[in-house]
Amino acid sequence: MEKRYYQPEIETMPVAELQKLQSEKLVKQVRHVYDNVPYYRQKMDEKGVKPEDIKGIEDLHKLPTITKGDLRETYPYGMLAVPLEDCVRIQSTSGTTGKRVIAYYTQKDVELWEDCCARALVAVGATKKDVCQVAYGYGLFTGGPGLNGGSHKVGCLTLPMSSGNTERQIQFIQDLQATILCCTPSYAAYIGETMKEMGIKPEDNTLKAGIFGAEPWTEEMRRDIEKSLGIKAYDIYGLTETSGPGVSFECEAQTGMHICEDHFLAEIIDPDTEEVLPLGSVGELVFTSLDKEAFPLLRYRTRDICRLTREPCPCGRTHVKMCKPMGRSDDMLIIRGVNVFPSQIETVLINEGYSPNYQIIVDRVSNNDTIDVNVELSPEQFHDTIKEIAKLEKNLEAALRTMLGIGPKVHLVAPKTIARSEGKAKRVIDNRKLH
Ligand code: ADP
Numbered sequence: 191m192e193k194r195y196y197q198p199e200i201e202t203m204p205v206a207e208l209q210k211l212q213s214e215k216l217v218k219q220v221r222h223v224y225d226n227v228p229y230y231r232q233k234m235d236e237k238g239v240k241p242e243d244i245k246g247i248e249d250l251h252k253l254p255t256i257t258k259g260d261l262r263e264t265y266p267y268g269m270l271a272v273p274l275e276d277c278v279r280i281q282s283t284s285g286t287t288g289k290r291v292i293a294y295y296t297q298k299d300v301e302l303w304e305d306c307c308a309r310a311l312v313a314v315g316a317t318k319k320d321v322c323q324v325a326y327g328y329g330l331f332t333g334g335p336g337l338n339g340g341s342h343k344v345g346c347l348t349l350p351m352s353s354g355n356t357e358r359q360i361q362f363i364q365d366l367q368a369t370i371l372c373c374t375p376s377y378a379a380y381i382g383e384t385m386k387e388m389g390i391k392p393e394d395n396t397l398k399a400g401i402f403g404a405e406p407w408t409e410e411m412r413r414d415i416e417k418s419l420g421i422k423a424y425d426i427y428g429l430t431e432t433s434g435p436g437v438s439f440e441c442e443a444q445t446g447m448h449i450c451e452d453h454f455l456a457e458i459i460d461p462d463t464e465e466v467l468p469l470g471s472v473g474e475l476v477f478t479s480l481d482k483e484a485f486p487l488l489r490y491r492t493r494d495i496c497r498l499t500r501e502p503c504p505c506g507r508t509h510v511k512m513c514k515p516m517g518r519s520d521d522m523l524i525i526r527g528v529n530v531f532p533s534q535i536e537t538v539l540i541n542e543g544y545s546p547n548y549q550i551i552v553d554r555v556s557n558n559d560t561i562d563v564n565v566e567l568s569p570e571q572f573h574d575t576i577k578e579i580a581k582l583e584k585n586l587e588a589a590l591r592t593m594l595g596i597g598p599k600v601h602l603v604a605p606k607t608i609a610r611s612e613g614k615a616k617r618v619i620d621n622r623k624l625h
Pocket residue numbers: 282283284285286287332402403404405406407425426427428429430431492494514515518
């Protein structure tokens with residue numbers, strides 16, 4: 191297969207050269223932050239680290255980390271490292287886990303972010319001949335603007351649909367012959383479901399690839415989407431704090447996402463002790479922005495749990511790969527002392543032949559944690575008798591118990607009773623926090 195890159199020299203740079211480049215950029219970036227961000231300077235001073243102590247990436251671990259808490263404390267402009275008049279854009283997180291955090295960009299910051307998205311698009315085969323339908327939300331959320339910018343850079347014909355209005359999305363896919371779809375995986379699943387209802391077969395649309403991210407999704411969900419849309423589905427990862435989508439992306443090998451390492455230096459740490467873990471360990475992903483001017487976070491703790499590998503990739507890219515995040519450290523549910531990730535539940539549901547439309551409800555009754563999983567039946571399954579449904583529920587409960595080690599209560603509900611997501615799906619309702 192022909193190899194395609196957006197920035198070939200950078201994307202295939204030998205690792206030793208890449209690390210030398212990272213070291214040079216890090217030294218400059220630490221100086222930039224120390225001189226311009228009093229909040230971080232104080233953190234460095236408290237830790238007894240001076241910019242001159244950082245001579246290369248091997249010294250990275252000496253720097254203090256930053257958390258979402260620091261960003262909330264310094265909201266709105268406490269992390270600004272350039273005059274505000276040099277900024278041209280504000281974006282914000284989705285606020286999945288609390289108050290939103292904002293990020294600010296200079297023109298150069300926007301460019302490097304869009305370059306990363308362009309790399310992701312070219313990696314799935316995009317060229318100027320493609321029609322790229324961007325169905326991520328536009329606005330403060332980074333999904334829409336990021337992929338929109340990347341699509342322009344590649345020269346695709348860009349359809350800035352934003353999310354929602356699903357029938358119109360499908361009409362445009364058909365009428366304008368879209369070839370690449372970008373949205374959250376849960377929305378892609380919904381578009382696939384709606385297409386089926388409209389009587390459009392997977393082979394009757396022109397789509398060939400999808401770039402789906404911004405939320406966790408399983409391999410099972412990937413297969414489901416690939417089947418329902420008749421495409422190849424690729425993962426993309428990012429967070430507002432580092433820029434947005436495109437921090438890492440899948441290539442044709444689909445065995446992890448290459449991190450744009452020339453811009454984002456990645457580490458894996460032990461979330462409890464902050465100890466840096468060796469390559470291949472599972473831990474919390476930490477990023478240092480090497481080139482960002484306005485909002486240059488050093489050692490930002492993402493709370494995403496994952497693993498890095500540097501095995502050679504058939505695509506020829508040399509940049510380190512991260513696996514699908516296994517969930518956020520704050521996504522993990524602790525139920526009666528057992529760690530449960532929503533993704534484990536999703537895997538079981540899809541393997542057992544259910545739709546990815548589900549909701550997990552956690553509560554505490556008389557000091558005992560309870561977990562209920564509502565799962566939608568397909569219209570075909572819904573014709574079963576009450577007795578049969580009770581049997582299906584028992585079977586699913588048993589499959590979940592085997593996977594999780596604890597027994598959730600399953601409720602099979604009527605088709606279309608669980609709200610569909612046009613952006614990031616809300617899978618978990620934890621009522622324990624309300625008590
Ligand atoms: P928020 O923290 O409010 O959701 P963002 O909108 O910036 O803020 O989302 C970034 C987060 O979304 C990441 O830290 C990660 O947890 C999640 N995320 C993004 N892309 C993916 C992906 N491909 N797979 C799993 N999780 C992802």
